Amino acid sequence: ATVEAIGPGNIVSLRVSFEQVTEVFEALGELRLSAERVAGRAITQVREYLAADYPVAEHLADQLLLPMAIGPGGVFRTGALSAHTRTNVAVIEQFLGRGAVEVEEAAGEALITVRALR
Secondary structure, eight states: OOOOOSSSSOEEEEEEEOSSOEEEEEEEOOTTOOHHHHHHHHHHHHHHHHHSSOSBOHHHHHHHHHHHHHTTOEEEEEESOOHHHHHHHHHHHHHHOTTSEEEEEETTEEEEEEOOOO
């Protein structure tokens, strides 16, 4: 029997929780990709995150920017910035002004300071 679906069929979602942060890692199935390989992709992401020395992973970094900018502000450390995070910084600064988000990068990591909306 054929089953209609909007996606390729499976997903693996892994959550890693600590006192101050919860990270979620997901891998999506693809045609002709075994469930074991999909799971392996998610596990690789978790292992890379746990081996890193920063609390905020790539996909959470870009999501934290806007709530911090319109909320109380704040500071976090993350890995090398993705293009999406850089775009979010630029967009926020279009609305809140240059310097609303300060990024200090060194050795594959970034310290991001977000100033609250005034």
